[in-house]
Amino acid sequence: MYLSPVRNNRADSVILFIPHAGSCGEAYMPWFRYFSQHADCRYLQLPARGARREDVMPDSIQSMADLIMPELENLMDKKIVFFGHSMGGLIAFELACKMESYWDKPAHALFISGCRAPDEPIIRSLTGLGDKQLIRELAGMGGTETFLLEQPELLYPFLATLRQDICLCEKYVSPISEPLRTPIHILWGTEDDLITQKMIDGWRRFSSGENIAFYPHKGDHFYHHQQSENVMRLICEVLTPVGNN
Numbered sequence: 001m002y003l004s005p006v007r008n009n010r011a012d013s014v015i016l017f018i019p020h021a022g023s024c025g026e027a028y029m030p031w032f033r034y035f036s037q038h039a040d041c042r043y044l045q046l047p048a049r050g051a052r053r054e055d056v057m058p059d060s061i062q063s064m065a066d067l068i069m070p071e072l073e074n075l076m077d078k079k080i081v082f083f084g085h086s087m088g089g090l091i092a093f094e095l096a097c098k099m100e101s102y103w104d105k106p107a108h109a110l111f112i113s114g115c116r117a118p119d120e121p122i123i124r125s126l127t128g129l130g131d132k133q134l135i136r137e138l139a140g141m142g143g144t145e146t147f148l149l150e151q152p153e154l155l156y157p158f159l160a161t162l163r164q165d166i167c168l169c170e171k172y173v174s175p176i177s178e179p180l181r182t183p184i185h186i187l188w189g190t191e192d193d194l195i196t197q198k199m200i201d202g203w204r205r206f207s208s209g210e211n212i213a214f215y216p217h218k219g220d221h222f223y224h225h226q227q228s229e230n231v232m233r234l235i236c237e238v239l240t241p242v243g244n245n
Contacts, residue, residue: 002052002068004043007032011177013039013079013239016095018088020114021165022158024050028083034232036235038239039081039100044091048161057164061087061172065094072099078226079108083235087169089115094174096182106182109238113187113231114221115193117202118174122196126166131159141194142220179208185238187215187231189223 004025015035017028025043032041046064047055058064072080072095080099084092089112096107116122126137135155182213184207188195204212215234217227224231 001071002045003071004029004045006040007085008040011038011040011078011231012074013081015039015041015083015235015239016082016092017041017043018082018084018091019044019046020086021090021169022049022162024220025114026050031228031232033103035239038236040078044088048164049158057161057168059168061094061168062092064091065098066181069098069102073103076103076105079109081109081111081235081239082107083111083113085113086115086117086221089113090118090169090172093118096180097174100178100181106180108183108237109185109234110182111181111185111187111238112203113224114189114192114195116199117206118172119176119205120199120202122170123196125170127163127170131156134159134162141192142201142222142225174206176205181211183238184212185215185234186212187217187224187234189219189221189227190216191219194220194221 005037017025017031019025019027028043034236035041045052046057048057058067082092082096084090091112091113092112096110099105099107126134129137132170138155184203186200187204188200202215212228217223219226
């Protein structure tokens with residue numbers, strides 16, 4: 001199973017949280033309490049980490065999405081909501097695309113966080129960096145505690161997985177075919193030096209009509225940790241619009 005177990009079978013909505021490069025879906029579990037009355041919260045268990053650490057990582061974002069689709073098919077009677085940060089945003093986008101192309105079913109909402117539009121080139125490549133350089137990059141993004149810079153050996157075990165993930169992200173390109181009917185919500189940190197405004201605006205090309213909204217937040221690439229309450233509140237507002245509580 002790539003999806004974590006059901007937590008609220010009575011809910012008519014499912015929120016699927018998809019982690020960023022090098023991370024595990026379990027990192028989102030503290031968020032689940034916020035949605036306990038509104039949705040069944042699940043996370044994606046990616047290969048090569050956590051409970052699936054012995055699994056081989058697929059060679060593309062598209063292949064990753066293909067592995068997950070059979071489990072999504074079992075949720076077709078629910079309102080499906082995706083939240084993905086960085087690499088997770090690309091996977092979430094692919095899943096939403098496949099839902100529409102395979103089953104003619106838009107997701108209820110697609111939250112894409114800290115992530116370039118799929119046809120926008122990356123600012124700089126991280127795949128060729130040495131371990132120490134890569135750790136410094138992570139620290140600069142806000143993704144590594146300062147004390148780990150003084151003890152980099154604590155990070156070495158997860159760098160191989162991180163490198164695989166970064167490679168998938170950097171080579172991912174999704175040509176525009178049919179714009180999504182799924183409502184898209186784009187979130188990002190205004191101080192993120194991996195994301196430009198052009199990369200954010202590029203998401204308009206992947207949405208049909210006015211079915212897209214943009215939400216800047218103060219913070220770096222990992223703003224969603226610093227602004228977690230605001231992000232959770234936003235998701236909740238989309239799930240339960242005013243007047244429908």
